[in-house]
Amino acid sequence: MLKFENKLEMLREQLGFVLEDALLEEMAQVAKIRETSTDEVVVNVGDHLQMIPIVIEGSIKISRENKDGDELLLYYIEGGDTCAMSLQCCTRKIDSQIKATSMEPSLLLMFPTEYMERWLDQFKTWRQFILDSYHTRMLELMESIDAIAFMNLDQRLLKYLSDQAKILGSLEIHLTHQQVADDLHSSRVVISRLLKQLETKGEIKLLRNKIILNRF
DNA sequence: ACATTAAGTGATT
DNA sequence: AATCACTTAATGT
Numbered sequence A: 001m002l003k004f005e006n007k008l009e010m011l012r013e014q015l016g017f018v019l020e021d022a023l024l025e026e027m028a029q030v031a032k033i034r035e036t037s038t039d040e041v042v043v044n045v046g047d048h049l050q051m052i053p054i055v056i057e058g059s060i061k062i063s064r065e066n067k068d069g070d071e072l073l074l075y076y077i078e079g080g081d082t083c084a085m086s087l088q089c090c091t092r093k094i095d096s097q098i099k100a101t102s103m104e105p106s107l108l109l110m111f112p113t114e115y116m117e118r119w120l121d122q123f124k125t126w127r128q129f130i131l132d133s134y135h136t137r138m139l140e141l142m143e144s145i146d147a148i149a150f151m152n153l154d155q156r157l158l159k160y161l162s163d164q165a166k167i168l169g170s171l172e173i174h175l176t177h178q179q180v181a182d183d184l185h186s187s188r189v190v191i192s193r194l195l196k197q198l199e200t201k202g203e204i205k206l207l208r209n210k211i212i213l214n215r216f
Numbered sequence B: 001a002c003a004t005t006a007a008g009t010g011a012t013t
Numbered sequence C: 001a002a003t004c005a006c007t008t009a010a011t012g013t
Helices: A005-015 A019-030 A086-092 A113-122 A124-152 A155-167 A177-183 A188-200
Strands: A031-035 A041-043 A051-057 A057-066 A071-078 A097-103 A107-114 A204-207 A210-212
Touching: A005 A019, A005 A051, A005 A107, A019 A107, A019 A113, A051 A057, A051 A086, A051 A113, A057 A204, A071 A124, A071 A155, A071 A177, A086 A124, A107 A113, A113 A124, A124 A155, A155 A177, A155 A188, A155 A210, A177 A188, A188 A204
Parallel strands: none
Antiparallel strands: A031 A107, A041 A097, A051 A107, A057 A071, A057 A097, A204 A210
């Protein structure tokens, strides 16, 4: 299973071109490895984080969730990414506003929150990394707002399927209609009907627990 | 064979 | 586009 010899190698592979070596070495010393399985919830709304994750392998989806359990997918986090939202949670000691769910078996490195802030003063590459992270998250957030505000549900659905396929690297998507509906904050019946339309149009093929896309 | 869960359908708002 | 009520199909025990 272990593709990497050690934590330092993991970090070099994902962040070697971004962060300076002195920092990587310190990170390797304080990091804890966490392996997650498909659909495992990594962070819940309201959680108080002690550790901040950086994704080494795999992918995590970030979504909003209200008290009733209604969800809405915001964006995805992949190799070398961290969740900027979680930084606020550690420095300001506030609870998480988002939910993070593992989309596939993934490998994360967890860092104690106290280091994150210190590194901000100590390493300018870390500072840049965090600022970049905020920036890309912001862009992704805007993209998802665009989708909700300006796209019809059928277009949004197609984009969702295509994103999903790209991230998981397969045109076969192993999701139920209900799961899709949850991510898009729609209802199962509506999603089933739209998927049926897409199948009739020849864009996809439908099987139980599986959706096969013709192209990305 | 039976129970459970996923997906399809028509009607209504 | 959402919800209800119901049917049909696929799967697990």
